[in-house]
Amino acid sequence: MPSSNPLPPKENALFKRILRCYEQKQYKNGLKFAKQILSNSKFMEHGETLAMKGLTLNCLGRKEEAYEYVRRGLRNDLRSHVCWHVYGLLQRSDKKYDEAIKCYRNALKWEKDNIQILRDLSLLQIQMRDLEGYRDTRYQLLMLRPTQRASWIGYAMSFHLLGDYKSALNILETFLDQQQKGNNYDYEHSELLLYQNMVIYESGDLKQALMHLESCEDQILDKLTLKEILGELNLQLKQFEKAAKYFEELIRRNPENTTYYSKLIQARELTKPEDIVQFYLSLADMYPKANPPKRLPLNYAVEEQFRNLIDNYLRQGLRKGVPPLFVDIRSVYTDKRKVEIIEQLLLQYTDALKKIGKFSENEVNNGPKEPASCLLWVYYFLAQHYDYLQQTEKALMYIDAAIEHTPTLIELFVTKGRIYKHAGDPYEACKWLDEAQSLDTADRYINSKCAKYMLRANRVKQAEEICAKFTREGVSAMENLNEMQCMWFQTECALAYQRLEKYGEALKKCHEVDRHFSEIIEDQFDFHTYCMRKMTLRSYVGLLRLEDVLRGHPFYFKAARCAIEVYLHLFDEPLKDENTEQELNMENLAPSELKKLRNKQRKARRKAEQENAQAAQAQVKREQYHKSKQQGDIEADAPQLDELVPEKLAKVDDPLEQAIKFLQPLQNLAQNRIETHLMAFEIYYRKEKILLMLQSLKRAHRLDAANPKLHTCLVRFCRVLNQNKDGLDPIVKEVIEQEKVLLFNNKDAIQLNRDYLDTYCNSLEAVLEGAKMLYYLNPKLQSTALGLVTNLDNKYQDVNIKVCKNVLRSLKKGDFGQCDSQIEEFMTRCQTLFLHAVDFRSSSSTSVCESNHVPPDQDNYSSN
Structure with missing residues (x-):
């Protein structure tokens, strides 16, 4: 130069x-x-x-x-x-x-x-x-x-x-x-042509894209992608015969790809369920080893035809001993009639296998007996079946029978843990996952699953020890998991610390997850030159578009939601300075008690000094490591970020501003989730930003006008407007008046709440929010509000663990004022409904548990 x-x-x-x-x-x-x-x-x-x-x-x-x-x-x-x-x-x-x-x-x-x-x-x-x-x-x-x-x-x-x-x-x-x-x-020229075709396709000229692809067919080496695009283009241009031809070729190439089957159905213009079932049956004969032609018709078949198909499918899976058989057919459980048929067949299998060793008593003279393991897998399936239907006792009965049959099968202990998790007992669930993990300590999946259940039971230290079996030696498991960007662990850890009220630790984990996403965004830097050189242009454009919406990922959403909830709590209830509090308490202590307290403080100081010395020693080791790296002429890493200190994070001066930092990516990338806008309202409600509150409510209303949490926000906003009606700027007032018609239908807060309670009187979740607002608007109506949520009448259609836990949380939080006797009565009622749920047990009966904090809501029945 x-x-x-x-x-x-x-x-x-x-x-x-x-x-x-x-x-x-x-x-x-x-x-x-x-x-x-x-x-x-x-x-x-x-x-x-x-x-x-x-x-x-x-x-x-x-x-x-x-x-x-x-x-x-x-x-x-x-x-x-x-x-x-x-x-x-x-x-x-x-x-x-x-x-x-x-x-x-x-x-x-x-x-x-x-x-x-x-x-x-x-x-x-x-x-x-x-x-x-x-x-x-x-x-x-x-x-x-x-x-x-x-x-x-x-x-x-x-x-x-x-x-x-x-x-x-x-x-x-x-x-x-x-x-x-x-x-x-060469391959690079082929990729360039496919990229050119991608640009034509995105321009909207589908005919030109098809013509271009057909003219360059010989020059494109990626034949699989070529046929997929040709099939898709012909399908969109309604050239169904050509499209069908391409998707038939693709199915011959890979009969396990379910997308090809759905595309071929579109190409053949099949709409009637019976035609679609017949289509799959014909393909099942052509590809006898393929699973999709046997599984997919179950989504369309009904009554006797469904019974015959599911019978064959279940028998085949049970003979082979396929552990995820229930997960495979769980999607048909949306149809109650299909669930009944499956249950009838499984109970029939159980009786027949016990008596004659076959799936049906009518087959007594037909061929040899089924394998002895068939009964085990029937028990296993029935346990998952009844767990999904929330019939916990039956589920436990069958999983116990399975464990008695084969006490060495790990999947049985995992399922038993999952049943207890869904029943509301995370501690018993954790115990059974620990048992499963002990059967095979070299299985990383079971190890991770056990750690996750331990975190759900607020046993953070034990979860870290379990994970340490697969992390790098010489480094703490928590530090190594952070290096590996193990975000599922960190989000569960943050939620556990939040439940344990260790807010600084929870925020530290949330910020670590946020930093992972920043690192992923930085990591794309190296691909800008690499992809241009190697001509992986379609993948490169996909990468750029993925990075643009990266923080819309569920991992970020969970961490951001946790951080926002913690910051809101810290704004509402700031952490007290321990020294000031102790000085106030010392004035009222007797001399003997004061002496004990001073000894306790001296021990605490000594322990803190030891911990600080260990931390300083670890810092010196880290600095020596970095120095050795530099002496080895290795290029320095990215700039060192500020250390995340839990105490500083929990005592931040501006918790609402910190919450907004987590909120802004969600407002851009998770706009379709109503929780985003409800969290935004909570922040701006505390900041007293009326127009931003209004904006959040409008966005939430557009997504789900009947959402119970939204109703709570609307009533509170209505009260804010009444309190500030004289002090509002005329322009702001005019904007609000225009929007009030959509949001409030020209009703005041009391009328709005009364109408909501009348409309959604069959939903306990909705009635809970309405009752909270009833007390909020008029504390004299406490007994009426409590009666709505504590009397679990048959009229409510959603009385489940999740909703009842929310009711209990609101009662304990003081949303209905002082109501200790009603809390005890409500817990007693819930305990009779949910025998295994630890949240509804009295403090004496939960002493065996490590924590009395409310575990997270588990409203889905997935394998997680």
């Missing part, structure tokens, strides 16, 4: 060696050569050498020195593109991409055609999704390097990402026309 302040030949040769050492990661040698130049009194303030020394120091982890040298170099030579470029690289290494882009633009002012700077700038622009800037930079690169394939592809892709399909296609066609034509087409 030509310098704005050139060095003499000898020093210039040394400077080039510094550049070469940097590229080859020989950082120590680079510093030696820089020292030789800077030791000369004539060049001791040479800007570009100072900048390169700073860049080299940054790679050795000496960040403060690096910034000092680079800034000093820049001050000495503000017109040097090298100094600006180096400063940009330094900012980029600290993930300050906006600042790095400014530096690169300054560098280009003094060296506008520098290819390396333009490439680095384009990488940052696509990373930050500055698509218009990216397009302009790629155009400059194309003008400078028109013979390079990446120049054309990058420019075309910039238009594609901006939605200008016509320009993107023109560039791709021009580039392809320039290529030498021959018969030796």
